[in-house]
Amino acid sequence: MLNKSTVLLSLLLLISACSDQVANTSVETSVTDNPLISQAPAGAGVYIISPVDGEEVATTFTVIFGLSGMGIAPAGIEKENTGHHHILIDLEEMPDMSLPLPTTDNIKHFGAGQTETSLTLAPGEHTLQLLLGNHLHVPHQSPVMSKKITVTVK
Numbered sequence: 001m002l003n004k005s006t007v008l009l010s011l012l013l014l015i016s017a018c019s020d021q022v023a024n025t026s027v028e029t030s031v032t033d034n035p036l037i038s039q040a041p042a043g044a045g046v047y048i049i050s051p052v053d054g055e056e057v058a059t060t061f062t063v064i065f066g067l068s069g070m071g072i073a074p075a076g077i078e079k080e081n082t083g084h085h086h087i088l089i090d091l092e093e094m095p096d097m098s099l100p101l102p103t104t105d106n107i108k109h110f111g112a113g114q115t116e117t118s119l120t121l122a123p124g125e126h127t128l129q130l131l132l133g134n135h136l137h138v139p140h141q142s143p144v145m146s147k148k149i150t151v152t153v154k
Helices: 004-021
Strands: 045-050 060-068 082-089 107-109 116-120 124-133 149-153
Touching: 045 124, 060 082, 060 124, 082 116
Parallel strands: none
Antiparallel strands: 045 060, 060 116, 082 107, 082 124, 124 149
């Protein structure tokens, strides 16, 4: 028998996959009223260990994620005070923080619980930022987000 979280996750992933084909008909709702959003513990933080802000990097480079005050759990695993990483690349405008984060060229998901990745970016200046999502890929009520850093790809 399927549990409520599994059914809800499946439905959200389907909605997320189709979201670019549907007009925005969202209803105003308070974040605290949204059952999809988890509360992050006070003092939780996410940060980029490497590269550092302002660093010059090769076309392909490793990004190492840091997290404090919470644990990592894969997407689909509902466990209090946990989440999984998403990296925002050259993102100008934040996505809707009350819905599952979409998968795009600018938003990469690490739903298996990864704590680092290898990125390949075109030469030039790029911004990187981490955002933790809960078991449903939804940012926490108090978003656990790193500061945005800039790297220059050689």
